Amino acid sequence: xxxxxxxxxxxxxxxxxPTTFKRYMFYRITWNxxxxxxxxxxxxxxxxxxxxxxxxxRNKEEQxxxxxDHTYFSTHSLVDLADDFIKEGGKKLFIDEVHKYKGWSSxxxxxxxxxxxLSIVFTGSSVLDIHKGEADLSRxxxxxxxxxxxxxxxLELFHDIKISTYSIDEIVENKVEIAEIKHPLPIFRDxxxxxYYPFSKEDGFExxxxxxxxxxxxxxxAQYADLNASTARKIKRMLAIVSExxxxxxxxxxxxxxxxxxxxxxxxxxxxxxxxxxxGQLRDDTGGMRGLGKVExxxxxxxxxxxxxxxNNPDIGNIRETFFYNQLRVNYDVISSKESDFxxxxxxxEVGGAKKGKKxxxxxxxxxxxxxxxxxxxGNVIPLWHFGFNY
Numbered sequence: 001x002x003x004x005x006x007x008x009x010x011x012x013x014x015x016x017x018p019t020t021f022k023r024y025m026f027y028r029i030t031w032n033x034x035x036x037x038x039x040x041x042x043x044x045x046x047x048x049x050x051x052x053x054x055x056x057x058r059n060k061e062e063q064x065x066x067x068x069d070h071t072y073f074s075t076h077s078l079v080d081l082a083d084d085f086i087k088e089g090g091k092k093l094f095i096d097e098v099h100k101y102k103g104w105s106s107x108x109x110x111x112x113x114x115x116x117x118l119s120i121v122f123t124g125s126s127v128l129d130i131h132k133g134e135a136d137l138s139r140x141x142x143x144x145x146x147x148x149x150x151x152x153x154x155l156e157l158f159h160d161i162k163i164s165t166y167s168i169d170e171i172v173e174n175k176v177e178i179a180e181i182k183h184p185l186p187i188f189r190d191x192x193x194x195x196y197y198p199f200s201k202e203d204g205f206e207x208x209x210x211x212x213x214x215x216x217x218x219x220x221x222a223q224y225a226d227l228n229a230s231t232a233r234k235i236k237r238m239l240a241i242v243s244e245x246x247x248x249x250x251x252x253x254x255x256x257x258x259x260x261x262x263x264x265x266x267x268x269x270x271x272x273x274x275x276x277x278x279x280g281q282l283r284d285d286t287g288g289m290r291g292l293g294k295v296e297x298x299x300x301x302x303x304x305x306x307x308x309x310x311x312n313n314p315d316i317g318n319i320r321e322t323f324f325y326n327q328l329r330v331n332y333d334v335i336s337s338k339e340s341d342f343x344x345x346x347x348x349x350e351v352g353g354a355k356k357g358k359k360x361x362x363x364x365x366x367x368x369x370x371x372x373x374x375x376x377x378x379g380n381v382i383p384l385w386h387f388g389f390n391y
Contacts, residue, residue: 007060036120061089078104082115238270243314280325302323
C-alpha cells in the first residue's frame with residue numbers, strides 16, 4: 001500500500017502550480033508513450049510542466065507524482081513504489097528529479113520490463129546518461145531536452161503578450177509582426193539580463209541563479225562524472241574563465257594551466273559544462289553529423305548567465321552572439337561559418353549592432369546581417385530580437 005503522504009505531497013504541489021502559461025516543450029512531448037524522459041538545465045520549468053500535465057489529465061487513482069529526493073525513498077525503492085502503485089490501479093507514474101536517486105536507471109529499466117501496463121514520465125538533470133552500462137534506457141525512453149525561455153515565451157509569461165512562433169524561413173523573410181509591442185528593444189534588453197529562467201519572476205533572482213550554477217557543478221556534474229570537491233571547484237573556475245573570454249577559442253593547454261588540471265581532461269570538462277546547460281560549444285561541419293565537429297568557439301549558455309557571472313557588464317557583442325546561438329540551436333543545427341559568425345543549412349549569419357555592414361556577406365547568395373538595436377528589418381537585414389520567436 002502506498003504511503004498516503006505521497007498523495008498529500010502531490011496534492012499540495014498541484015494546488016500551487018500555475019496553469020495559465022505552458023512551456024514550448026509541453027506541446028512537443030508524446031505524453032502517451034510508455035517511458036518519457038524530460039531533461040534540461042536546472043530552473044527551466046520541468047517540474048512545473050509535468051504538474052500542469054497532471055492537472056489537465058486528473059485521475060487521482062491512476063496518476064502519481066513523486067520527487068526522487070522525497071524522504072519516502074529513504075526506506076523504499078522506486079521498484080517498491082511501482083509495484084504498490086500497480087496494485088492500486090495506477091497507470092501513470094511521474095518521477096521528478098530522478099538523478100537524485102542512486103541507481104535510478106537500473107530500477108526504471110526493471111519497472112519498464114516488468115510492468116508493461118505502467119507509463120513512466122521522469123525528469124532529470126541534462127547530464128543524465130541514459131546509455132550508461134547495463135541499464136541502457138535509450139531503446140525504452142523517449143528523451144526530450146528542454147531549454148530556457150525563448151524571447152517569445154518571456155513575453156507571454158512576464159508581459160501577458162501571446163505571439164505565435166515563426167520558422168527561420170519566416171524570420172529571414174522579415175515576416176515577424178508584433179502589433180502588441182510598439183517599441184520592443186527595452187523589453188528585449190530586460191529579457192537578455194533576466195528573462196531566460198522562469199524563476200526570475202521570484203524575489204532574489206540573482207542569488208537563485210548563483211545557486212543554480214553552484215548546484216549544477218558541485219552536485220549534478222560532480223555526481224555524474226564521479227568528481228571530488230576539488231575537481232568540481234576547478235570546473236567552476238573553468239566556467240568563470242570562459243565567461244570572461246566568451247566567445248572563447250578553445251586552447252586546452254592554456255586552460256589546463258590556468259586551473260591546474262591535465263590538458264587531456266579539458267575537453268571532457270567542457271563537455272560536462274555543455275551538457276549541464278552552463279556553456280554552448282559552436283562546432284564546425286567536419287564531423288559530418290550533428291554535434292561531432294571540431295569546437296570553434298565556446299559560449300556561456302545564455303545571456304542571463306553572462307550577466308550573473310560578470311563582475312562588470314559583459315561585452316554587448318558577445319551577448320548578441322550568445323543570444324542568437326542559444327535561441328536557434330533549439331530547432332536547428334547551428335555551426336560555425338568560415339565567412340561569418342554562424343551557419344544554418346545553406347544560410348550564413350553575421351551578427352552585430354545597428355551599424356553592422358554587409359561586407360562579409362555581400363557575395364553570399366544566402367547571407368544575412370543580424371542587427372541589434374533596430375526595430376524593423378528589410379531585405380537581408382534582420383533584427384536580432386526576431387530570432388527569439390522560433391520556439
